[in-house]
Amino acid sequence: MYAWRARIGLVKPTHRGKSFAPWYTTAPEGVEIVPTFIGFRSGTRKGFEGGTDRAVELARQLREVGCEAVVVSGSPPFLLEPPAFEQEWRAKLEEELGIHVLTPVEPHALAMRAVGAKRVALATYYTADLNNALVASFAAFGVDGIPLDGYQKRPEGSNEDLYSTPLMTLDNASYLDVYNHVRRSVRALDAPVDAVYINGGGWDAGRAVEHLEADLGIPVVWAIAADIWSVYQVLGIKQSVTGYGALLSDSPPSPERILLG
Numbered sequence: 244m245y246a247w248r249a250r251i252g253l254v255k256p257t258h259r260g261k262s263f264a265p266w267y268t269t270a271p272e273g274v275e276i277v278p279t280f281i282g283f284r285s286g287t288r289k290g291f292e293g294g295t296d297r298a299v300e301l302a303r304q305l306r307e308v309g310c311e312a313v314v315v316s317g318s319p320p321f322l323l324e325p326p327a328f329e330q331e332w333r334a335k336l337e338e339e340l341g342i343h344v345l346t347p348v349e350p351h352a353l354a355m356r357a358v359g360a361k362r363v364a365l366a367t368y369y370t371a372d373l374n375n376a377l378v379a380s381f382a383a384f385g386v387d388g389i390p391l392d393g394y395q396k397r398p399e400g401s402n403e404d405l406y407s408t409p410l411m412t413l414d415n416a417s418y419l420d421v422y423n424h425v426r427r428s429v430r431a432l433d434a435p436v437d438a439v440y441i442n443g444g445g446w447d448a449g450r451a452v453e454h455l456e457a458d459l460g461i462p463v464v465w466a467i468a469a470d471i472w473s474v475y476q477v478l479g480i481k482q483s484v485t486g487y488g489a490l491l492s493d494s495p496p497s498p499e500r501i502l503l504g
Contacts, residue, residue, distance in 0.1 A: 248273030252305030256317030262444035286406025294320035312343040322376035327503040350473035352384035358462040360438035391428035413445035422451040438462040452488040
């Protein structure tokens with residue numbers, strides 16, 4: 244029998260199978276994961292147009308097949324809006340569907356607060372527009388974000404205004420690249436940070452997390468790990484797994500949400 248504890252729907256931004264692996268390897272017995280894709284193909288403003296509308300369509304479909312929680316991934320469409328938009332969008336969809344909906348930025352800020360972090364290094368593959376928007380979003384939840392330079396691996400002639408590394412090129416970024424980029428950038432900061440937040444499922448960041456925690460001596464929260472932690476907190480399902488850092492192995496309780504005006 245499947246899903247006797249929960250059926251969780253995923254709305255993923257791109258057609259990347261690798262971003263589902265952490266969900267399946269960490270799912271407790273009795274939990275079923277149901278995947279869907281939006282299908283973004285470029286890191287441009289135009290490329291993200293209509294993304295939140297498509298996410299609504301997919302969330303409705305996931306509700307129809309019995310999902311009791313839907314996790315919407317993909318930060319850029321929400322970062323391109325004011326911070327309050329995310330909460331308003333989520334609340335409206337939850338009211339319509341009658342199930343839990345988790346969005347891509349707020350749960351990550353709550354995860355940083357859950358590990359006791361107030362000053363956080365933000366590791367992304369974004370340019371300044373999205374990095375600054377991420378800083379503003381975290382600040383709304385009481386977290387001081389310090390953006391690192393966006394990871395750069397740009398083929399000649401490519402140009403995506405929001406991404407420092409083109410979206411499709413990220414498939415070539417290994418966890419070794421993530422580890423080296425984050426460690427080097429954090430150690431170059433003028434002042435220490437309490438934790439590191441690694442945004443995005445486009446690069447293979449998961450296997451770098453525990454190495455970074457060990458070598459930097461601070462918590463490292465990857466976006467997908469934050470999604471996983473958040474949905475099980477909401478569903479009231481106890482889950483503790485190793486391999487993706489202290490957030491998932493220690494499973495600290497989620498702080499209360501902050502309502503934005």
